Amino acid sequence: MNPKSEEMQKRLTHIGNLNNYIEDLLQKVPGNLINEKQRKKLTEAIMDDDDLNNLLEGLKNPRPPRFVLVGRTGVGKSSLVNAMSGMYLAEVSDVEIGTKEARKFTYEADGQVYFEVIDTRGIGESETFDKKAEDELSEVVREFRPDALLFLQKATERAHIDKDVIATKQLMDKTGGDLPLVAILTHIDELNPSRVKEPDRYPDEKLRLIGEKKAQLERIFAEHGLEATAILPVSSYIEWDRDPEAMPENDRHELRIGFDGRRGIEELLDFLEESLDVRAAIHLGLTVRLNRVAIRISERFIKIFSALSATVALSPIIATDIAVLLTLQSILLMIIAYLSGRELEFRTARELLVSLGGIGATGFTLRMVAQQGSKLANLLFPGAGSAISAGIASGGTYAIGKAAVAYYLRGVPEHELGQVVQDARKEYEEQQEEDK
Numbered sequence: 001m002n003p004k005s006e007e008m009q010k011r012l013t014h015i016g017n018l019n020n021y022i023e024d025l026l027q028k029v030p031g032n033l034i035n036e037k038q039r040k041k042l043t044e045a046i047m048d049d050d051d052l053n054n055l056l057e058g059l060k061n062p063r064p065p066r067f068v069l070v071g072r073t074g075v076g077k078s079s080l081v082n083a084m085s086g087m088y089l090a091e092v093s094d095v096e097i098g099t100k101e102a103r104k105f106t107y108e109a110d111g112q113v114y115f116e117v118i119d120t121r122g123i124g125e126s127e128t129f130d131k132k133a134e135d136e137l138s139e140v141v142r143e144f145r146p147d148a149l150l151f152l153q154k155a156t157e158r159a160h161i162d163k164d165v166i167a168t169k170q171l172m173d174k175t176g177g178d179l180p181l182v183a184i185l186t187h188i189d190e191l192n193p194s195r196v197k198e199p200d201r202y203p204d205e206k207l208r209l210i211g212e213k214k215a216q217l218e219r220i221f222a223e224h225g226l227e228a229t230a231i232l233p234v235s236s237y238i239e240w241d242r243d244p245e246a247m248p249e250n251d252r253h254e255l256r257i258g259f260d261g262r263r264g265i266e267e268l269l270d271f272l273e274e275s276l277d278v279r280a281a282i283h284l285g286l287t288v289r290l291n292r293v294a295i296r297i298s299e300r301f302i303k304i305f306s307a308l309s310a311t312v313a314l315s316p317i318i319a320t321d322i323a324v325l326l327t328l329q330s331i332l333l334m335i336i337a338y339l340s341g342r343e344l345e346f347r348t349a350r351e352l353l354v355s356l357g358g359i360g361a362t363g364f365t366l367r368m369v370a371q372q373g374s375k376l377a378n379l380l381f382p383g384a385g386s387a388i389s390a391g392i393a394s395g396g397t398y399a400i401g402k403a404a405v406a407y408y409l410r411g412v413p414e415h416e417l418g419q420v421v422q423d424a425r426k427e428y429e430e431q432q433e434e435d436k
C-alpha cells in the first residue's frame with residue numbers, strides 16, 4: 001500500500017471505530033473533572049442524538065450507491081464515475097439481468113465496490129426498444145431499487161436526445177416514486193474555447209455556452225413533462241499519469257491523476273450526498289470524500305457539545321462547571337482529531353484548548369482554569385466577571401469545534417485559527433439572533 005492509502009485506511013478505521021472510541025473516552029475522563037452524573041449525561045446526550053445515530057448507523061452499514069445511468073455510448077458514463085471517485089475504476093459485469101436493453105455491473109478498484117449501476121446503453125439507441133422491452137426494463141430497475149437516475153447528455157451535441165428523454169420519462173413514470181432524476185451535461189470542457197481545460201480558467205464565453213446548454217436541456221425536459229431534480233454541467237476530463245490502455249486491467253486502479261480537468265464534480269457529489277439514502281451517502285463519502293464524512297460527523301458533535309455547554313452554564317458558572325466545560329471541549333477536540341486519523345491525549349487536547357483560549361475562543365477565565373488545572377475546581381470564582389453565561393459557554397464550544405474542524409480536517413494553518421474562531425463566534429451569535 002502506498003502511504004496515502006495507508007493514511008486513508010487509518011482514517012477509515014478511526015471513523016468506523018468512532019462509537020467505541022467515544023465510549024472509551026468518556027470512561028477515561030478523570031473523575032476529578034466530571035462526576036458520575038455528568039458522565040452519564042454526556043453519554044446519553046451523545047447516544048440519544050438521532051442525527052448522529054443515523055450517521056453512525058450509516059458508518060456501520062455503508063453500501064455502494066445504486067445508479068441507473070441513461071445515456072448513449074460515448075456520452076461519458078464511465079468517465080463520470082471515474083471522475084466522481086478520482087480513480088480509474090474497473091467495470092465488473094454482473095449476472096444476466098433478463099433484458100438486453102440494459103447491463104448491470106459494479107465499478108470497482110482493488111476489490112472495493114464503489115458504485116452499482118444499471119447502464120441502459122442508451123434506450124434511445126436500441127432499434128428493438130418496444131413496449132415489452134420497456135416493461136422488462138422497468139421491472140429490472142424497480143428490483144434494483146436505485147438511489148438515483150442519472151441522465152447524461154453531451155453538452156456538445158443535440159441529436160437524438162428527444163428519444164432518450166421520452167424513454168426516461170416512461171421509465172420514471174413506471175419506477176419513479178421519488179427517485180431523484182439528475183440531468184448531467186457532460187463534456188463541457190469541449191465547448192468553445194475547447195482548448196481551455198483548466199477548470200478554474202473557463203472564460204466568460206465558455207460559461208455563457210454552458211448556461212445556454214443547460215437552459216436548452218431544461219426546455220427539452222419541460223417539453224416532455226419530465227422534471228429533473230437538478231441539471232448539472234460537468235467535465236470529467238482527466239489525464240492519467242500513464243496510459244490506461246497500456247496497462248493490465250487489474251492494475252489500472254493504480255493510475256493517478258496527471259492533469260485534473262474536472263469541473264462540476266464536487267457539486268454533483270454534494271447533490272448526491274444530500275439526496276441519497278444515508279448508508280449510500282456515507283459509502284460515497286467514505287470512498288471518495290472521507291473528509292466530508294468526517295466534517296459532517298464533526299458538525300453534529302459540535303452541535304451536541306455546544307448545547308451541552310449551555311446546560312452546564314445555566315446557572316452563574318462556578319469553577320467546577322468550568323472544569324466540566326473544559327472537559328467537554330477537550331473531548332470534542334479529541335473526537336475531531338480522531339476523525340482526522342490522529343489521536344490526542346487528554347492533556348494535549350487541553351493544551352490546545354489553552355492556546356485557542358488565548359485567541360479568544362473561551363475567554364480568559366477558561367484559560368486560567370486550564371493553566372491551574374483542577375486545583376481551582378472546587379473553588380467559587382470570585383467576582384462578577386467570572387460568571388459565564390450559557391451563551392458564552394456554548395458559543396465558546398462552538399468556536400472551538402469549528403477551529404478543530406478547520407485545523408484537523410480542512411488543513412487551515414495554525415496561525416489562521418484565530419480568525420476561524422472569531423468568525424465562528426460571529427456566526428454563532430447570528431444563529432442565536434435568528435433563533436430568537
Ligand SMILES: Nc1nc2c(ncn2[C@@H]2O[C@H](COP(=O)(O)OP(=O)(O)O)[C@@H](O)[C@H]2O)c(=O)[nH]1
Binds near residue numbers: 074
Ligand atoms: N473532453 C472530455 N472527454 C470526455 C468527457 N467524458 C468522457 N470523455 C471521453 O469520451 C469518451 C467516451 O467516454 P466513456 O466514459 O467511455 O463513455 P460511455 O460510453 O458513456 O461510458 C472517452 O474517450 C472519454 O475519455 C468529458 O467530460 N470531457
Ligand SMILES: [Mg+2]
Binds near residue numbers: 078079
Ligand atoms: Mg462506458
